[in-house]
Amino acid sequence: MAQLICLIDASKCIGCRACQVACKQWNQLPAEATTFEGSYENPPRFSAQTWMKVVYREHEEDGNVVFLMSKQGCMHCTDAACMQACPTGALYRTEFGTVNVDTVKCIGCNYCVAACPFNVIGFDRLTNKAQKCTFCYDRLNAGLQPACANACPTGSIQFGDYRELIDQAQDRVDELKAAGKTNATMYGLDEMDGTAMLYVLADKPEKYGLPVDPQVSLQTRIWSALFKPFRVLVIVAVAFGLWVNRSHSKKIEQAKSEAK
Amino acid sequence: MQLTRRSFLKLTGATAAAATLASVGLNKASASTIDPLRIKYTKEYTTICTFCGVGCGVVCHVRDGVIVNAEGDPDHPINEGTLCSKGSSHYNISYIYDEKGKPKPNPNRLTHVLYRAPGSSSYEEKDWDWALDTIARRIKDTRDQNYVESVNVDGRQVTVNRTEAISWLGSAFCTDEENYLFHKMARAMGVINIDHCARL
Numbered sequence: 376m377a378q379l380i381c382l383i384d385a386s387k388c389i390g391c392r393a394c395q396v397a398c399k400q401w402n403q404l405p406a407e408a409t410t411f412e413g414s415y416e417n418p419p420r421f422s423a424q425t426w427m428k429v430v431y432r433e434h435e436e437d438g439n440v441v442f443l444m445s446k447q448g449c450m451h452c453t454d455a456a457c458m459q460a461c462p463t464g465a466l467y468r469t470e471f472g473t474v475n476v477d478t479v480k481c482i483g484c485n486y487c488v489a490a491c492p493f494n495v496i497g498f499d500r501l502t503n504k505a506q507k508c509t510f511c512y513d514r515l516n517a518g519l520q521p522a523c524a525n526a527c528p529t530g531s532i533q534f535g536d537y538r539e540l541i542d543q544a545q546d547r548v549d550e551l552k553a554a555g556k557t558n559a560t561m562y563g564l565d566e567m568d569g570t571a572m573l574y575v576l577a578d579k580p581e582k583y584g585l586p587v588d589p590q591v592s593l594q595t596r597i598w599s600a601l602f603k604p605f606r607v608l609v610i611v612a613v614a615f616g617l618w619v620n621r622s623h624s625k626k627i628e629q630a631k632s633e634a635k
Numbered sequence: 636m637q638l639t640r641r642s643f644l645k646l647t648g649a650t651a652a653a654a655t656l657a658s659v660g661l662n663k664a665s666a667s668t669i670d671p672l673r674i675k676y677t678k679e680y681t682t683i684c685t686f687c688g689v690g691c692g693v694v695c696h697v698r699d700g701v702i703v704n705a706e707g708d709p710d711h712p713i714n715e716g717t718l719c720s721k722g723s724s725h726y727n728i729s730y731i732y733d734e735k736g737k738p739k740p741n742p743n744r745l746t747h748v749l750y751r752a753p754g755s756s757s758y759e760e761k762d763w764d765w766a767l768d769t770i771a772r773r774i775k776d777t778r779d780q781n782y783v784e785s786v787n788v789d790g791r792q793v794t795v796n797r798t799e800a801i802s803w804l805g806s807a808f809c810t811d812e813e814n815y816l817f818h819k820m821a822r823a824m825g826v827i828n829i830d831h832c833a834r835l
Contacts, residue, residue, distance in 0.1 A: 393718055501734065522706070
């Protein structure tokens with residue numbers, strides 16, 4: 376579990392998208408040309424140029440429209456599916472407990488994109504690399520807070536110490552429940568063994584478009600536990616095969632020259 | 636050395652195997668993938684956000700006369716370091732990103748004076764000296780031609796010293812101090828129609 380986390384209080388989010396712009400600005404991500412897809416949410420999905428966005432979900436409740444917004448992006452899970460899926464170790468855990476992509480090691484296999492239960496990893500077709508939220512690693516290193524938390528005008532995104540923020544989140548959930556939001560809940564405390572993005576939701580997670588019970592898929596676990604250790608064996612086998620091939624072809628060539 | 640198809644394939648296979656071997660078991664990130672802090676070795680200048688009447692504080696990080704970043708000013712009492720989506724994009728007034736994420740000068744940014752003459756349908760480029768001289772000249776002429784020293788109120792001459800031909804619009808793009816000076820200047824000329832574009 377990360378020591379420094381972001382508390383995202385979705386009940387305070389006004390959907391101004393300041394975090395989304397600040398993220399693009401700080402990480403120097405170009406804009407995307409998008410088309411209207413029936414929602415205020417834009418861009419419609421995560422990509423190599425969109426590491427985080429404000430997700431808009433609306434539903435009807437007692438004849439009224441309820442409009443829910445929250446900042447979503449990489450959760451920096453403790454039990455990260457992407458790290459288990461990555462065959463080269465390009466996805467690694469930083470000293471802050473967050474998950475980053477090492478673009479030098481990334482071979483562009485797309486396994487992490489498929490394994491992520493939150494679908495937040497983007498794939499850059501130009502450079503053939505996976506790209507995702509870095510939790511502003513460079514800013515954390517310099518003692519600054521992440522760009523999104525820095526920009527948020529309502530205090531919906533708060534950056535700070537894990538222990539303090541968990542207390543604060545629990546207080547806020549109690550407050551929301553007392554105010555009549557009986558479905559108010561914390562999200563990210565137990566999901567994926569705890570995430571560095573801790574959510575306070577005013578309604579059920581599925582109403583915010585978050586997976587109800589995110590899990591590292593069985594295939595990923597089998598791949599990680601059973602097949603990944605055999606990587607070395609595969610490499611040795613390939614090397615052995617090449618060597619056998621070489622000696623064999625040498626023999627054939629020798630036989631050919633002798634026959635002449 | 637003669638490069639046959641077979642030996643080429645072998646060579647590539649061996650290189651790939653060696654590269655994969657090198658990556659196995661190494662879990663530390665290669666230093667080259669972590670970008671140095673963008674605002675390293677920059678000087679900080681504070682300014683006011685240009686977009687609305689709230690007047691949020693902005694810190695501009697400048698290196699060698701070139702702006703590299705702009706974000707909310709944590710010491711500013713109004714926004715306390717936060718910014719809205721428009722304010723967060725301040726840096727992109729000067730520079731926008733190409734497909735690879737490299738900054739390039741914003742082609743839509745105005746860097747010189749554009750003048751559209753009355754009745755004309757197109758803009759022409761002018762220099763600042765000409766523009767300021769022309770503005771000053773026209774304000775002076777309009778004021779002098781339409782200056783009212785006194786008006787008759789209920790049969791009594793009241794001194795007003797004003798001009799009703801000019802209206803003056805302040806700007807949210809300026810600081811409070813600058814707007815105060817603009818207001819003083821407008822009053823000094825006798826302008827009574829003074830407003831401000833702050834709209835929040």
